Amino acid sequence: MSSxxxxxxxxxxxxxxxxxxxxxxxxxxxNVILPLKREGQFFRALVERxxxxxxxx
Amino acid sequence: xxxxFYKYGSPRHFYDLSKMFxxxxxxxxxxxxxxxxxxxxxxxPPDYQQGExxxxxxxxxxxxxxxxxxxxxxxxxxAISLVWKVKVADALARASAPLGASFTxxxxxxxxxxxxxxxxxxxxxxxxxxxxxxxLFLYLGYMALQTAIDDRRxxxxxxxxxxxxxxxxxxIIHYSVEWWHTLHxxxxxxxxxxxxxxxSMLVPLLIMAFAFMFYYAAVVLLRAxxxxxxxxxNSAWVYELTEQxxx
Numbered sequence: 455m456s457s458x459x460x461x462x463x464x465x466x467x468x469x470x471x472x473x474x475x476x477x478x479x480x481x482x483x484x485n486v487i488l489p490l491k492r493e494g495q496f497f498r499a500l501v502e503r504x505x506x507x508x509x510x511x
Numbered sequence: 512x513x514x515x516f517y518k519y520g521s522p523r524h525f526y527d528l529s530k531m532f533x534x535x536x537x538x539x540x541x542x543x544x545x546x547x548x549x550x551x552x553x554x555x556p557p558d559y560q561q562g563e564x565x566x567x568x569x570x571x572x573x574x575x576x577x578x579x580x581x582x583x584x585x586x587x588x589x590a591i592s593l594v595w596k597v598k599v600a601d602a603l604a605r606a607s608a609p610l611g612a613s614f615t616x617x618x619x620x621x622x623x624x625x626x627x628x629x630x631x632x633x634x635x636x637x638x639x640x641x642x643x644x645x646x647l648f649l650y651l652g653y654m655a656l657q658t659a660i661d662d663r664r665x666x667x668x669x670x671x672x673x674x675x676x677x678x679x680x681x682x683i684i685h686y687s688v689e690w691w692h693t694l695h696x697x698x699x700x701x702x703x704x705x706x707x708x709x710x711s712m713l714v715p716l717l718i719m720a721f722a723f724m725f726y727y728a729a730v731v732l733l734r735a736x737x738x739x740x741x742x743x744x745n746s747a748w749v750y751e752l753t754e755q756x757x758x
Contacts, residue, residue, distance in 0.1 A: 461553075464563040464566070465562040470567065470624045470625065470628050471563060471564060474571065474621040478617050481616070485613055486733070489733050489737050492737055493733075493737050496741065500753045501753050
């Protein structure tokens with residue numbers, strides 16, 4: 455067995471070790487992406503509102 | 512001193528500070544994560560009893576520590592916002608809740624993935640597991656309360672009181688493994704005598720814990736900044752920010 459294979463195999467515990475790591479990183483990444491996306495939406499909405507107000511004048 | 516406090520506690524300054532600090536905190540977090548993962552997955556030897564499965568420790572234990580730490584930060588920020596009505600403290604408390612809930616969920620889920628091969632079960636009503644589950648409900652309750660109350664000041668007060676009452680759960684979680692001898696193992700690292708873990712295993716764990724700490728610092732600032740923008744959406748300085756962004 456190559457060293458990469460044996461690393462991925464995790465001594466037979468691969469089905470427990472890797473999901474734990476993958477899950478952790480999914481949750482950590484989502485917690486960064488979602489607020490950034492919300493902030494972007496917030497500013498876009500503000501710019502839209504400003505444009506509408508300028509048009510109305 | 513109070514002048515200083517109010518200046519840097521003002522929403523506007525907080526926004527600028529957040530913009531400045533988040534990239535640095537995030538960068539340090541990434542470096543620590545790479546170091547901790549390399550150490551934990553490649554260099555640490557397999558455990559003599561648990562084999563390779565023990566490597567779950569490098570995400571499980573830091574998540575569990577963070578779940579408690581963030582709760583204490585959230586309750587303290589809540590207390591500050593309750594007493595001094597500091598808006599930034601309220602924003603930090605609100606921003607902490609989803610992060611704390613995430614880490615509590617991760618501690619439970621990775622613990623479950625570790626429990627299955629080692630204990631033979633995904634879940635057991637052990638004192639540590641049960642009190643950690645209650646912590647998750649405290650976080651979720653806090654978040655539900657924040658969405659349910661429209662008035663910001665009322666929501667801040669209600670949230671602060673809820674989180675302060677919930678603090679009683681923190682020592683219960685910490686000492687649960689000593690007070691009740693159920694399935695979860697006792698402390699390995701936070702003991703008064705020397706930790707019963709070899710440095711080659713301990714060092715990556717501590718690095719991962721610091722990585723999670725920096726992660727929390729970066730993301731809580733990011734989230735709190737958004738809470739502040741929402742609150743101050745009608746103020747002049749937020750309006751000015753849109754000018755900058757368009758240009």
